[in-house]
Amino acid sequence: MPVLDHLRELRRRVIYILLFVALGAVLGWVLYPHTLHFLREPYCSVPQQYRYTQVGTGNCVLIYHGVLDGFTTRLKVSVISGAVFTGPLWLYQIWAFITPGLRKNEKRYTLMFVAASTVLFAAGMSLAYVVLSKGLKILLEQAGYGTAAQLTVSDYISFVTLMLVVFGAAFELPLLVIMANFAGVLSAKVLKKSQRIAIFLIFLFAAVATPSTDPFTMCAMAIPMVVLFEGAVVIAVIHDRRKARRLAEERAASHLEDDVASTIDPIPEALPARVDSWSDTT
Known part of the structure; x- marks a missing residue:
């Protein structure tokens, strides 16, 4: 377009x-x-x-x-x-x-x-709603x-809705990672190498994003995000292995060994009509 x-x-x-x-x-x-x-x-x-x-x-x-x-x-x-x-x-x-x-x-x-x-x-x-009771206390x-x-009511509703939206948006992280891997943008090899940095960044994000400043709320967001991220890494590893196996099979099928007979169509296609002279083409 x-x-x-x-x-x-x-x-x-x-x-x-x-x-x-x-x-x-x-x-x-x-x-x-x-x-x-x-x-x-x-x-x-x-x-x-x-x-x-x-x-x-x-x-x-x-x-x-x-x-x-x-x-x-x-x-x-x-x-x-x-x-x-x-x-x-x-x-x-x-x-x-x-x-x-x-x-x-x-x-x-x-x-x-x-x-x-x-x-x-x-x-x-749902997790944010459960955490709210403990965090507010x-x-x-x-x-x-x-x-x-x-x-x-305005301050409290703003605090609660921000908490719910932040938790909900944070849980979309593994889906974004998986989609990037399926699209070929982010490989499982890169994800495995950057796991420690990713975990650190997740805890840093949880500390900054949560409206409250207590460590209980931060850990309540960060720990499930780490678990979901690790699950996304596992799915990415499985996907990349299947993709590599499929590409290897396609490569092997397109490059036959010298002692392997290639498949030939028993009924050949008709050749295109021959052009006899330059005047016919004009």
């Missing part, structure tokens, strides 16, 4: 993605009360003496100060929920924009890419007994 056609195709895919997210945001707006209750649970699981409770009832509540804070929080949660609900649809749009530049044998991984990326992102978000208890956190 010319460059302008690529830009038009990119614009079309981006419009599709925005439409999918917008439709998902409508569903997220309707389901906002349930989503808020789900996101609030890690904070409410913190011991009562370290969090703010409603006077008279003892219920776990989040507060806000500005008039528009409630609306903007609901809008933010709805859009993020819409992106999560429609994840397989916009992931397919990204892959559909990439596939025209791939070979036929690489295009067959479309379904695997969409399914694996969805599962890995959901697994990362550790962070809020650092102020000591006799203090309580009075969190605003």
Whole structure:
């Protein structure tokens, strides 16, 4: 394609993605009360003496100060929920924009890419939700007994959603490594040599990317990422071995030994008509 056609195709895919997210945001707006209750649970699981409770009832509540804070929080949660609900649809749009530049044998991984990326992102978000309860307890208890956190709903939702998105995106690392290996960009030999550096970079990324600064949350992200990365290396090694074996068989078939008879078609094809003179060709 010319460059302008690529830009038009990119614009079309981006419009599709925005439409999918917008439709998902409508569903997220309707389901906002349930989503808020789900996101609030890690904070409410913190011991009562370290969090703010409603006077008279003892219920776990989040507060806000500005008039528009409630609306903007609901809008933010709805859009993020819409992106999560429609994840397989916009992931397919990204892959559909990439596939025209791939070979036929690489295009067959479309379904695997969409399914694996969805599962890995959901697994990362699930782990983040589990870690949030422990991480918040550790962070809020650092102020000591006799203090309580009075969190605003906007700050808390921003912290939680950032945590979920970062964990989900981090779990896509092994899929990117495998896809780079299948495309021939990253070999298993290079991956095996750089394992120690990769593990160090994973822990460094976890320390920087996690919104909280506690080592528990960092290790909760880094250790599963290391396990997934090692699994990706194993898959890359198996893939490269099969590829090398297939290439060796093709090379052996195209270069026969001197004592091996080559296959000959018993019915030869007809030769093209002979051109007798220069005038016939003109």
